[in-house]
Amino acid sequence: MDPNSQTDGIPAGAFGEWLAGFRASLLGNRGSDVPCGECRGCCISGYSVQIRPHDEQARALIPAKLLVSAPGFARNELTMAARPDGTCPMLHNNECTIYRNRPQTCRDYDCRVFAAAGLAAGGSDKAVINRRVCEWRFSYPTQSDRAAHAAVKAAATFIATKRSSFPGQRAPAGPTGIAVLACKTYAVFLAPDIQQRPDEEVARRILAASRKFHHI
Ligand code: SF4
Structure with missing residues (x-):
């Protein structure tokens, strides 16, 4: 680059x-x-999404069975694992179904x-993001x-x-x-x-x- x-x-x-x-x-x-444009790299690359206590709206919209506590997180923090193919369970038809109420983790990414x-x-599971990284020009x-x-x-x-x-x-x-x-x-x-x-x-x-x- x-x-x-x-x-x-x-x-x-x-x-x-x-x-x-x-x-x-x-x-x-x-x-x-x-400026993500059409890119959904961070939503399809196998990341687990950290859900913090103040993410009340996201918590209300994400099915409870998808939210688990995880080692390394504080007790009142939860995490939502990616599907086996690496996509986020909240992604449907390449769009985030809770975009307006997405967790802080996603807002900060x-x-x-x-x-x-x-x-x-x-590595290869982050190939889409890596491509985007190579395209950014400051x-x-x-x-x-x-x-x-x-x-x-x-x-x-x-x-x-x-x-x-x-x-x-x-x-x-x-x-x-x-x-x-x-x-x-x-x-x-x-x-x-x-x-x-x-x-x-x-x-x-x-x-x-x-x-x-x-x-x-
Ligand atoms: S919650 Fe929405 S923005 Fe966050 S990773 Fe999932 S699909 Fe992407």
Whole structure:
């Protein structure tokens, strides 16, 4: 993918503006506004959908038999598994039947995060999303847009390749966790001397920068 190309692919927006919006959505201040078009990649790629306590309308519309508690989630959180073919049980005729009342998880999902981090969404089960990720093209109206994108990519590369630098290897291993953490903590990689700092110190700075999102 050529992130500098303005002519090919699907416009993903100005990078800095997108990043600010994505971070606001991680802080619970807004959902993502993704120009999905006809793409239903995230609804057909085998994701389990986390249903939080405040998703009352979604809970009322999703058949109870589809909602189960899952390991790793808080007791009052539920999850809805995908069908065996990877599609969400709420998807019919390629449309979400509860779109207006879809859970926060779906409102927040934004596959541009993978383009931002320079990562694929996953393996062959995420092929549709991976294709979309390759099509996104951010724009860079200012130098700080470019610097921010370079910092997000540097953060993602560090998290993916330097897990042993984190205390107890406490860093995400999957592409979603890595990309999200990179967007949360990219400012660490804007520091001019960051390349000279020991890996353990960089990891500590990443964990410190991520704490402001921990209330979620
Ligand atoms: S609930 Fe709707 S938006 Fe969410 S994954 Fe299922 S079909 Fe897609």
